[in-house]
Amino acid sequence: MIKILHNNRCSKSRCGLELLENSGKPFKIIKYLEDTLTAKELKDIIKLLDIKPIELIRKNEAIWKTEFKNHPLTDDQIIDAMVKNPKLIERPIVINGYKAVIGRPTEKISEII
Template sequence: MGDPSDVTIWHNPRCSKSRGALELLGELGVEPAVVRYLEAAPSRAQLEDVLRRLGTDDPRTITRTGERLYRELGLADADRDALLDALAEHPALIERPIVLRGDRAVVARPPERVRDLIV
């Protein structure tokens, strides 16, 4: 199973999916580092790192495209740089939860996707 101590979750306690992923991690014997990304917005470099760990270059993979703010900011046609800047400035647009372990990550929607990293 590897070392479960190197797990981090970008968590929003108001989100049922995020709470579910955190609970599932606990059931798997993992006590992750919890980052409340809405309170401590990730930097652009951290966002780039998450994309690398997810195995993608597309920031829409971690973007809540259904949010009103996404439409208000006109991000549907935004290029990669503009989208990353918007995510760093408006962390509410970041999909949740994101679980990181080592050099890999998952967007835990549904929460059971954390098993891909842990089991």
Template sequence: MITIYHNPRCGKSRDCVRHFEAENSEIKVVHYLQSPLDREAITTLLQQLNCPALQLVRTKEPIWIANYKGKELSENEIIEALVQHPILMERPVVVKGNKAVIARPLERIVELF
């Protein structure tokens, strides 16, 4: 099973879903803006990504710029920002087993296989 954290308004995210649908892969699409991730889920996702929390943040989002840009934030503070503002999460994120990648560009999904 492949899980895709998806924002349907994002072209790259839509491309990712289409890619796996075209391959007839068994996928679970999570609309993370409608069903936001809690602290535990984000922490698990970061472990699967094997990256710092800041790498999961869309730092060009107006919410980030207005509230967080230029501040020295701990991992926990960045995770809390992601919990409070799901729009800050990079997309798409693809999870297979205990590994995940931020599929930007889409070709990064090969790292899961």
């Protein structure tokens, strides 16, 4: 089943959700700010995305700038920061089986559904 990691306050995330709704395909919404992800879940998503953990960080978030930006961090420390501060996770993320994309731009979602 298709999954979307969704934040309703984010316009790009809402656009991604709308694209999925219009596709007619079944999907599950994961409100990752409420149902926080584990480190293992994040590692699995990062592997599906085929990116480094730092590439999943929203670098303009205030908490990133004040708490993490100027510190040398390992991949595990970056993942731990996202687990503790899910606002740092780029969104939306759409997962379909063994494929995943960050829906920026929204059209990237069409590549995997």
